[in-house]
Amino acid sequence: MLRGPDARLRLIAMLLIAVLLLVLGQLVRLQVLQNARHHATVEVLVSREYALPEPPWGCITDRNGALLVGNTPVYDIGAEITLLRGADIEALAAELSPYLGVSEEALVMALTLPPGEPAAPRPYIWRPLAQGIALSHTEVLSLTRYSWLTLNPTWERYYAEGTLAAHTLGFVNQSGIGYGVQASQRRFLQGLTVSQIGQVAVNSNPLPDELAADFRFPYPGTDLRLTIDRTIQAFVEGELDYAVNEYQAEGGTIIVMDPRTGAILAMASRPSYEPSRYPDYAAQGENHLFWDPAVSIPYEPGSVFKVVTAAAALDSGRVDLDWSYVDTGRLEYGGVVIRNWDGGTYGQQNLEGLLTHSLNVGAGQLSTQVLGPDLFYQYVRAFGFGQPTGVELTNEAAGLVHLPSDWDWSDSYAVTNSFGQGIAVTPLQMAAAVAAIANDGVMMEPHLVAERNYPDGRTVTVSPRPLGQPISAETARILSGLMARVVERNMPEARVPGYRIAGKSGTSQIPGVGGYDPNAVIASFVGFGPLPNPEVLIFVKLDRPNVPPSMRWGSQIAAPTFQRIATRLFVMLGIPPADFVAGQ
Amino acid sequence: MSVIWQEKTHGVLKRKTRADRTLALVFVGVVVAVTLLGAIYLSVVAANVRLSREIWQMEEEMMALERENQALMVEVARLSSIPVLQERSQTLGFRAAEEVIYFSLGEP
Numbered sequence: 001m002l003r004g005p006d007a008r009l010r011l012i013a014m015l016l017i018a019v020l021l022l023v024l025g026q027l028v029r030l031q032v033l034q035n036a037r038h039h040a041t042v043e044v045l046v047s048r049e050y051a052l053p054e055p056p057w058g059c060i061t062d063r064n065g066a067l068l069v070g071n072t073p074v075y076d077i078g079a080e081i082t083l084l085r086g087a088d089i090e091a092l093a094a095e096l097s098p099y100l101g102v103s104e105e106a107l108v109m110a111l112t113l114p115p116g117e118p119a120a121p122r123p124y125i126w127r128p129l130a131q132g133i134a135l136s137h138t139e140v141l142s143l144t145r146y147s148w149l150t151l152n153p154t155w156e157r158y159y160a161e162g163t164l165a166a167h168t169l170g171f172v173n174q175s176g177i178g179y180g181v182q183a184s185q186r187r188f189l190q191g192l193t194v195s196q197i198g199q200v201a202v203n204s205n206p207l208p209d210e211l212a213a214d215f216r217f218p219y220p221g222t223d224l225r226l227t228i229d230r231t232i233q234a235f236v237e238g239e240l241d242y243a244v245n246e247y248q249a250e251g252g253t254i255i256v257m258d259p260r261t262g263a264i265l266a267m268a269s270r271p272s273y274e275p276s277r278y279p280d281y282a283a284q285g286e287n288h289l290f291w292d293p294a295v296s297i298p299y300e301p302g303s304v305f306k307v308v309t310a311a312a313a314l315d316s317g318r319v320d321l322d323w324s325y326v327d328t329g330r331l332e333y334g335g336v337v338i339r340n341w342d343g344g345t346y347g348q349q350n351l352e353g354l355l356t357h358s359l360n361v362g363a364g365q366l367s368t369q370v371l372g373p374d375l376f377y378q379y380v381r382a383f384g385f386g387q388p389t390g391v392e393l394t395n396e397a398a399g400l401v402h403l404p405s406d407w408d409w410s411d412s413y414a415v416t417n418s419f420g421q422g423i424a425v426t427p428l429q430m431a432a433a434v435a436a437i438a439n440d441g442v443m444m445e446p447h448l449v450a451e452r453n454y455p456d457g458r459t460v461t462v463s464p465r466p467l468g469q470p471i472s473a474e475t476a477r478i479l480s481g482l483m484a485r486v487v488e489r490n491m492p493e494a495r496v497p498g499y500r501i502a503g504k505s506g507t508s509q510i511p512g513v514g515g516y517d518p519n520a521v522i523a524s525f526v527g528f529g530p531l532p533n534p535e536v537l538i539f540v541k542l543d544r545p546n547v548p549p550s551m552r553w554g555s556q557i558a559a560p561t562f563q564r565i566a567t568r569l570f571v572m573l574g575i576p577p578a579d580f581v582a583g584q
Numbered sequence: 585m586s587v588i589w590q591e592k593t594h595g596v597l598k599r600k601t602r603a604d605r606t607l608a609l610v611f612v613g614v615v616v617a618v619t620l621l622g623a624i625y626l627s628v629v630a631a632n633v634r635l636s637r638e639i640w641q642m643e644e645e646m647m648a649l650e651r652e653n654q655a656l657m658v659e660v661a662r663l664s665s666i667p668v669l670q671e672r673s674q675t676l677g678f679r680a681a682e683e684v685i686y687f688s689l690g691e692p
Binding site: 052053055056059066067070071072073153155158160161162164205206208210217218220230231234571576577 | 632633634636637640643644647650651652654655657658660661662664665666667681684686
């Protein structure tokens with residue numbers, strides 16, 4: 001028997017200590033000995049990858065602020081099917097089917113637990129049900145009553161003008177691979193998505209103390225303002241469609257640019273595609289449609305290239321307007337014999353005659369006899385051929401220029417390249433080179449992005465960038481005058497009443513296996529105006545026109561297209577005719 | 585009669601009583617300090633959690649507004665797209681200009 005208060009106190013104290021030890025023992029068991037097991041159990045229950053709603057990609061507008069590419073809010077919908085134990089799956093599938101656009105059968109399959117998975121050890125199974133579903137507020141509210149349904153707000157790119165400027169705008173797929181300006185400028189356009197693993201509540205939102213830890217919030221993408229003018233682009237695409245249809249061409253390209261800045265006002269190519277439906281094209285094996293012929297598919301430029309040869313000869317100082325040669329109709333050099341396009345003999349000709357009659361023999365004389373291969377190719381490189389222009393588009397081709405130092409060099413290149421044969425360039429390279437002639441010899445970098453508008457309000461204007469000066473301003477003015485006389489004397493199809501236009505046509509053969517295709521050509525024309533201060537350059541190329549051979553010259557089918565575009569473009573850009581300017 | 589009572593009634597060394605009192609005061613002081621520190625810690629944590637939740641909610645609201653804004657932008661773009669404008673202008677009787685005449689206007 002315990003006697004006295006001390007003994008009772010000691011007993012109570014011992015009992016309390018025993019209870020305390022018991023509690024401590026349990027704590028040690030749970031927190032130390034079984035820590036790993038319980039931690040793992042909790043991890044499975046509450047630790048999950050979570051993300052704040054994905055921020056939108058930057059919008060793309062034309063130079064006047066009209067939206068070209070925006071974002072449509074949509075939802076990716078999934079289900080935590082482990083929460084559906086005992087539910088009437090077929091009834092749920094019937095209810096959800098109209099919202100998700102998925103068949104009831106498919107939903108039943110998706111919502112049914114796999115056999116043998118009814119209980120622990122895997123308490124959480126999530127399945128995707130539908131992607132990119134546009135839902136109204138009412139529909140969202142109606143779906144949120146299903147606690148097992150996850151609605152992940154996301155975005156879908158919206159192309160405001162449909163297929164307009166498809167090649168230029170391009171797209172980016174889920175893997176981040178794409179085409180056009182969107183792929184090229186992805187680092188600016190794509191926002192910062194936050195996704196990390198942490199503890200989440202029942203609604204899949206992170207627990208508040210997760211946010212108190214190291215957490216970054218999503219950041220929207222940067223908006224881009226392009227140099228493209230959607231009105232000009234739409235008009236140019238209409239004209240391209242008309243020309244392709246009229247001349248039964250397999251494709252074509254038109255580029256409109258400001259030679260003073262290198263800003264591209266419109267760039268269109270056929271065949272084209274609908275950027276919002278790119279997965280369909282990929283599924284049908286039509287990926288070739290994504291390649292932009294304006295920058296990714298080089299071609300032999302033909303006689304348009306003679307302006308480069310003439311520019312080189314003039315700028316070198318080895319010829320002037322008084323220079324002349326005797327055109328015998330043939331020239332043998334490097335083991336090949338070249339003839340004029342019509343097989344004709346033109347006798348005494350000067351530089352103007354060479355360009356007016358587009359004489360291959362004269363161009364060959366300039367590159368081989370007057371300049372020599374080394375100097376000729378110095379100019380060819382200075383005009384940017386054989387290297388990408390740097391325009392903000394993916395998959396830009398460098399083209400193909402054989403140089404005298406190359407292992408596969410043949411002397412014949414020096415003569416054939418002078419009139420655009422045996423050399424491959426992209427339409428944009430050709431346009432940029434001729435733009436240098438229009439811009440007093442200064443070659444500007446072709447560009448599409450005019451401005452970047454960051455989400456924090458900063459605006460960065462992209463300044464025009466000179467790439468160099470391949471020829472002097474004087475040479476450029478002389479050559480512009482020569483090209484203007486070519487149009488005035490020999491090419492009524494390219495004239496625009498009231499405006500002085502400089503231009504050059506080309507009809508090039510298409511190389512294939514075993515030589516040039518005898519039945520197909522590429523007809524092109526490049527021109528700029530109004531002289532003396534050109535504000536716009538237009539490049540037109542039509543691939544494989546299906547018209548009688550006598551009618552498929554660049555001057556016959558590409559020049560009229562140029563004429564139609566230039567006539568309207570001068571009005572659209574508010575450029576008055578010369579007589580009006582003079583009379584003011 | 586208990587020992588304590590005996591000590592109180594029969595007189596015990598005052599030094600021991602003083603020591604006991606000091607010990608009790610220290611104990612109470614420690615308990616109060618720990619309680620205060622605990623309360624401050626809990627209030628800071630609670631405030632932190634509340635703030636985090638508010639930030640999260642604001643971020644979600646911003647996202648919701650962003651979605652509405654983008655949806656409206658898309659709708660405006662759809663209504664002002666070239667095909668829609670072209671159709672509307674044709675309905676209103678506009679047509680492409682066949683001739684363009686420039687006028688020279690004097691300085692205002």
